[in-house]
Amino acid sequence: MTTTAIVSALHEELAAVLELMPDERQQVVGGRSFWRGHLHGHDVVAVLSGIGKVAAATTATSLIERFGVQSIVFTGVAGGLGDGVNVGDVVVAQRFLQHDMDASPIFPRHEVPGYGRATFEADAVQTARLASASALVLSALPSQLGADVLTTFGLQAPRCHQGLLISGDRFVATTAESQALRDVLPDALAVEMEGAAFAQVCHDYGVPLAVVRTISDRADDAAHVDFPRFLREVARRYSSAIIETLLRKK
């Protein structure tokens, strides 16, 4: 049986995933807790990614080297960058880029030295499955979240977007910085702090990766207010529902 890694960016998300696993056992590697068990009959390892690209890369490496996972699914939140990528929407990544990678003028800006490229791809098959699970969850969302939560966050018609996800070791919390990112990377749909690191490690090992991010803020001057509120009240409900839908369908 193949083993799937379920990686959560947030404690709340991991707790919701662990609630779906009847038999999880904890194993600590590199100071990080990995939870081995089953979810809807699938052999899974669930783990918290840690924040930032280094934590993400060591987590991905442990999952592959120590736990032998054959695919990785990552859920978390992100700041929306693209036009129309709003709080409560979902972004399923097709490509990843490290927006703070810059070895210019030796290499072109954003290119990862040694790879001859700036972007890494998500696995097309896993990503299509994740996108359809996400769309299904979004369509059922209004009946799962209370009317007050829907109104507070303006979640009336959340959308599922697919495209470029960018990562860097910075929480983007000013309108000036998000505009600067939009100027240099006009295709970017959303920004977070781990996805592109997972993508590079998965590329190195040939392990398929799929990433879904719920938009918690617009990476602007209001991000520091919107982000924690969204985490408390909405985020974990999205990710556990998406994971459950994904694994139930498989």
Ligand code: ADE
């Ligand atoms: N994750 C969620 N919101 C984010 C932001 N604004 N910047 C970076 N990572 C994020």
